[in-house]
Amino acid sequence: MVKDKCQMENKKIDFSEWYNEIIDTAKLSDKRYNIKGMNVWLPYGLKIIHSIDSLLREYSDDGGIEEVSFPVLISREQLEVEFEHVKGFENEIYWVTKGGTTPLDIDLALRPTSEAAMYTMFPLWIRSHSDLPFRIYQIVNVYRYETKHTRSFIRVREIHFYEAHTAHVDFEDAEKQMDEYLKIMERLSDDLCIYFSMDIRPDWDKFPGAMYSVAFDTPMPGYRSLQIGTIHEYGENFAKNYGIKYLDENGDMKYVSQTTFGLSERLMAAVIGIHGDDKGLVLPYKLAPVQVIIVPIPSDNYDEIIEYSNGIKSKLMEIGIRCQIDNSDYTPGYKFNEWEMRGVPVRIEIGKREVNDKTLTISLRTRKKKIKIELEEISNMYQYLKEVNLDIKSKASEFYMANKVFIDSLEKIKEDKMVTAYWCGSKACSDEIESLSEKAALGAVRNDGTSGPCIVCGSPGKLSAFSRTY
Amino acid sequence: MVKDKCQMENKKIDFSEWYNEIIDTAKLSDKRYNIKGMNVWLPYGLKIIHSIDSLLREYSDDGGIEEVSFPVLISREQLEVEFEHVKGFENEIYWVTKGGTTPLDIDLALRPTSEAAMYTMFPLWIRSHSDLPFRIYQIVNVYRYETKHTRSFIRVREIHFYEAHTAHVDFEDAEKQMDEYLKIMERLSDDLCIYFSMDIRPDWDKFPGAMYSVAFDTPMPGYRSLQIGTIHEYGENFAKNYGIKYLDENGDMKYVSQTTFGLSERLMAAVIGIHGDDKGLVLPYKLAPVQVIIVPIPSDNYDEIIEYSNGIKSKLMEIGIRCQIDNSDYTPGYKFNEWEMRGVPVRIEIGKREVNDKTLTISLRTRKKKIKIELEEISNMYQYLKEVNLDIKSKASEFYMANKVFIDSLEKIKEDKMVTAYWCGSKACSDEIESLSEKAALGAVRNDGTSGPCIVCGSPGKLSAFSRTY
Structure with a gap:
């Protein structure tokens, strides 16, 4: 529980200040850890990024991309196989050079990305055309020794990262995968309520080793755009360097054609920055750690109110809604502010009248007017969560068009x-x-x-x- | 899909050989990565460890322990605050000494465990008795530069790790937490069907910096025991070194009393080693990536068989069961061996007769005799999954008593x-x-x-x- 009253009244005036403050106040992450750019994920923030991970797992699964997990360390040897690639990262790599008190024979990099780790294994897994298309992803941390100014979820040195890697029989099939990635981006756009432009990066700004790169750019408050994801077409570039070949249907050995798709915790930065308002966070319901908060309003029949609230909570949890009752000692007004600041999509108020009438009073995070519904209508709660999403989308779309x-x-x-x-x-x-x-x-x-x-x-x-x- | 016929016929003769082979054949992890002791988690293995993670999240949540995530890097300064602690790990730490091409001002350790990372933050979070008890956990990888022989899931250099850390008003309250950990171990024992001894480690073998350590040891095949988890009572030792104090109810500053609880991917090693048999893996149902496999038996009405199978799959998925239909080109016999090797608890066979009679033929992984049930009884599927667990438990308990x-x-x-x-x-x-x-x-x-x-x-x-x- 956040204990200080939230003062979120400057989003429009100074976005950076607002952004840093909401991360502290909503307890998303703690940047007081003693290594610059490496922050501690606090419970509320971690739950949000885990919800994003769950969505990505679902989308990947639907797209036939299987989850794996590679070691964090990559030997210098492995990394240097593709020259352009390692050159692109040489200033940003953290190097492990000692094990215990003795120097290592070969330096080991904390992965800045996992091409070099994965592609040394691909030749062991891909032998024939029947192994293709080959599609894997992992959700891991990657490391960049950033020299630029760091900022939570936007530019950090330990990055929560989703990376999909695929191999195909030829360029044409690889290009189809690029469209599959776009489908995932569309679902993400829908669930996170964010809009973005898809831009083919100029050659001098493409991913090191790529044939071409497409980036997803979203305008953010503060008059800057944020690159929230990228897809890369590698062609046979890495395949030739790492020797990733397969036997085709005619018995000829051919190089695979490869693609990747990367997303990071910047998705969370976009959600915070674009949807948030002067009261604090505004969370799409699939990301909200608490989707519905029940606030009992003190009265002489408080026990009944609590019992009635418990019944509502049980019913909501039965239909899969993440719900809590706030029966702390604070005033209702304090609690309203608190949970609004934390971005909870729906608040239910239960007082004496609600218990007597068998009703609920509902407030949506995105609207001012309260709604009174009958107790039986509680099974429609997803409808209200979806309405909040519609409001968020309409505001985000307006912001996108205007910016x-x-x-x-x-x-x-x-x-x-x-x-x-x-x-x-x-x-x-x-x-x-x-x-x-x-x-x-x-x-x-x-x-x-x-x-x-x-x-x-x-x-x-x-x-x-x-x-x-x- | 594994393509080679499984030959698991030597568990009793040579456990090590059996163990290494099943990890390859069931595609749990790949140890051909070019850094010794750092393996790649393959999809099937990763799903199993993720199921264990989910159970740990559930138990922790029920016990009021909140999930956080700390950076992987710990500065030498931070680590050296507690002398015994750093001394215990000095030969096992991977040190990052370079960022890009320049040496770092201070060496950074890949966490071997997270006391030093967490306890520098505790003084910022714990101020008064109302902040206590304070309970957090994280599920992360930890790193040990092992010089001993490595073995998948048992002794590796990158370890999938659960670590809970708590702080309390006094030793007495901290001791209660130790009992809470035991409750988690009991639930784990029940879900993973494993038994263990709780042993108070001799002083010379306790965790570096601990007052005392209790370890959970389970006898494994191969006549060796495996330490699958530990709980440590730290008393005020770390609190004094890291300055973790709170204002008590009388206005006095006091040191907190601390505990930790650690578990690792060794849980998975225990499940593989103890339950597995000459046919391969045997998985408790909460861990099985596929809980029920449906094998259609070819016949002249194959389309009907597939349609009937799809109906069964849908019903099982509705009640939350992870279910697949294997309609690959292999023979039914091959498929039976394959899924038995992968440890799937329940197999359903659907042939011409089953479609005509509206029945299912069921085989449990732990029994020889097939069972015929009516289609309506499908909603009892959890009953069969639980029976497999009971069989696993009874065998594991016998093994424990005998060993x-x-x-x-x-x-x-x-x-x-x-x-x-x-x-x-x-x-x-x-x-x-x-x-x-x-x-x-x-x-x-x-x-x-x-x-x-x-x-x-x-x-x-x-x-x-x-x-x-x-």
């Missing part, structure tokens, strides 16, 4: 927003945009068929996104 | 079993026993009130356990 705008002249690039504009794809024009606005080229918007003159040089261009980034 | 025997003369110490005997508690007598039998003193059996003359020197002694250990 990602198309511009057709270079003067408008300075707007404090994520923008889309036609761009020829050259580094020179991207640098020009960056010098004017600090906005980086996120890349060409995926699945946009339009074209137009580059906003900088006038050469033919594709619709592309630009933004300051977190 | 842990009381001896009253020193000649019998050489028996290839875990033994109990009266012992005075001296290192000299323990050394004598070890020189005769390679058996280590596991310690005095907890909650045994009896006493008798030490089997070595004749001085007054307590009933104590001795065994070779894994």
Whole structure:
């Protein structure tokens, strides 16, 4: 239980301050651990990320991607197999060099990502076309020795990470997997109520070792966009370096074509940042550790009120709803603020009148007006949880539309927003945009068929996104 | 799917060989990863350990212990606060000494256990008696630079670990927590169908920094016992070193009294080793990734058989049972062996006759005789799963009784079993026993009130356990 009254009244004024404060007040994580950028997950925050993990497990399972778990350590040898890859990470790797009091024969990296760990095993598992497509994922922590300013869930040195890796008979089949990933992103968008742009990163910004990378960028408060996930098409690049081959139907040995899909705790940052308001967190119901909070209102028949509340709790738990009764010593008003701050989607108030009338008074986190329902209607509680999600979505969609705008002249690039504009794809024009606005080229918007003159040089261009980034 | 026919016919002859083979054949983990003692969790093995995690989460939740997650890295400074503690681990720690290409200011340890990580935060969280008892746990990997021979799930360098840590107003309240841990062990014993001895470790073998340690030892095939868990009473030892104090009801500052409880993937080793037989794994139903396998028996009405099987699968899934239909191209006989090897508790065979009669033919993993039941009886499926558990328990209990025997003369110490005997508690007598039998003193059996003359020197002694250990 949080003990201080929540003072969340500055989200619009200073997002960073609001963001740091809500993480403390809602007890999501504790950043006072004595290693910079490595935070302690507190119970409430851990429950939220575990709910996200559960969704990812469900989606992966439906997509035939199986869960595995690889060691955290990768030998320098393993890592150096793919040159571009290790070069891309060389400044960010934590190296284990001693075991006990003696130096190790070979340095071991804390995984910054798991290509090198996994792809040394792939040749042992993939032998013939009947082993393909091969699809695995893991949910683990990855490590980056960040030199930039750290920020909870956004830029940390120990990152809660989902990574799927697949191998296919050819590029065409690998491309189909990219569409499968998009289906997972759509389900995620629906459950987390967040919207994002899919941008094909410029070549100089693609994942080290990738053929091409698509990133999911979402505009956040604070006029910056957040990269919440990426999918990469590797082609045969890693396969050639790690020797991942299979016997095809004609008896020929061929290299597999590979893809990956990465997501991280930044999903949680997006949920906190986009949905939160001046009262605190606002959580989509699938993520809420407490979906329904029951607050008994003190009265002369308090025992009856508690008994009635217990009955409601039991019924809600029977239908799979995470529900609690707050019968602490605080005042109802304090409790209302507290649970609103924690983002609980539905609050039920039970007082003398509710017990007598066999009713419930319901408040949705996203609406002001209270609703009175009959006790029998309690089985419809999912309906109310879903309405909260609809409210969250509608607000998030509005925010997305307002914060990602198309511009057709270079003067408008300075707007404090994520923008889309036609761009020829050259580094020179991207640098020009960056010098004017600090906005980086996120890349060409995926699945946009339009074209137009580059906003900088006038050469033919594709619709592309630009933004300051977190 | 495993593709090779399982040949599990040597459990009694050579347990080690059997154990290594079943881990490969059932695809629990892959030890071909290129760092010794660090294995890859394969989907089937990972599902089993995740089921154990779920049980531990449930038990912890019921006991008011909340889940958190701490960083994997601990600075040398933090670790050296408690001298005995760091000394106990100094030869086993993996040290991170470089970030990117530059040396770090201070070496960082991969956690060998989390006392040092957690107890630097406790003073920030525990201020007054109203914060106590304070109870948290985490499920994480811990790291030990093992120099001994490694063995999957038994002795590895990356260990899947459950650790609970509590703080209390005084020693008396901390002792109550020890009883709470025993309740968790009882539930675990019931769900995993394993039996163990609770032994108060001799002083020279207690956890570094502990006042005393109680270990849970289970006899395993191969005539060795396996330590599957430990609880430690720390008293005020760590509290004094890490400055964990609270304001008591009289306004005085006092040190907390602390306890811990540790469990690891060795639980899985015990389940594999104790329950497995010449056909392969035998899994208690709460751990089985597939609880019921349906094998359709080919016939001229195969479509009907599949439809009928699908109906059964749906009904079983509705009541929460993990169920699959195996309609691969293999023969029924092959499939029977395969799923028996994987330890699936219940197999359902559906052929022409079953479809016509509206019946099912059921085989339990632990029994030879098949059972025919009516389709309506399918809602009793949990009954059959529980019967398999009862069979497993009865076999495990027999094994435990046969492999842990009381001896009253020193000649019998050489028996290839875990033994109990009266012992005075001296290192000299323990050394004598070890020189005769390679058996280590596991310690005095907890909650045994009896006493008798030490089997070595004749001085007054307590009933104590001795065994070779894994």
